[in-house]
Amino acid sequence: MTSDMTGRMLRLLSLLQTRREWSGADLADRLQVTVRTVRRDIDRLRDLGYPVDSARGHAGGYRLAAGTDLPPLLLDDDEAVAIAVALRTAAGGLTGIEETALRALAKLEQVLPRRLRAQVTALQQAVAGITWENRGPRADPTLLATLALACRDHETITFDYTTRTGTTAPRRVEPQHLVSSGSLWYLLAHDTGRDDWRIFRLDRITGLTPTGHRAPARALPGDDPAAFVAAQLAAAPTRHRAVATVSAPAEHVRAHTRHLATRIRPVDEATCLVDASDDSLTRITQTLAGLTADYTLDADPDVLHHLRAAAQRTLHATG
Structure with a gap:
């Protein structure tokens, strides 16, 4: 009994x-x-x-709910602070475990007392790490945790969103899923003002406010939220076009490049297309430099000019 x-x-x-x-x-x-x-x-x-x-x-x-003390048999204060900081760091971009860390962080912060939340935030802000690689903007871990709870509870949220062109407008959405892609996080949500699914980069979200209103769960566009987001990102317009025809199988290129899986299309068993198009000429250069096989390039004139200038600097530097 x-x-x-x-x-x-x-x-x-x-x-x-x-x-x-x-x-x-x-x-x-x-x-x-x-x-x-x-x-x-x-x-x-x-x-x-x-x-x-x-x-x-x-x-x-x-x-x-969050109480004045942590529930017993779980964690003491020092352990809770240490784990929360570690989870926030992992959720911010440690490759391979971001989503798992985010789920654990959402559970922990739901019951974390206010006094410990202040300690976690202070410690997170005070600790700095050396970044050996330019991985681009990262999402705020507090924002990630708040959005994770909103997705779980189907709670409508509002925020201001800045588009790729620099314009900012208020949005009201029903959040469904968080999807990570390299150093970037995306929110898949149903935009109530536009009555359609939208994808939002988390580093462009400000002024997030939960409304307390819960909406019924909607049928997602497709069975795999990550695949849907990847397809939408691949089809999104970019400022600069650059498509490489690579003399290597698609699987080989996919295994030797990062964050390009959805932008690699096989042509035949020995050739594939790599869409390196981007808003940044520097990122296009980095993507092409990472290819480990010969390729030909179909690109806009400004891309070709940038690549030639970069190649000239490299040749000059190497004598």
């Missing part, structure tokens, strides 16, 4: 961490117990120090 109750309470705690709010009836259905048993288990969690808020009404509602 005791073992059953312990397992049920752990399952209850897990459910409370996966959604912002649960009705008593939904929890009872998930746990296959009565609503009365759920109320008793909630009281037991509170006795153990877990900050569970409840709403009045026939069905009732429960949510795991």
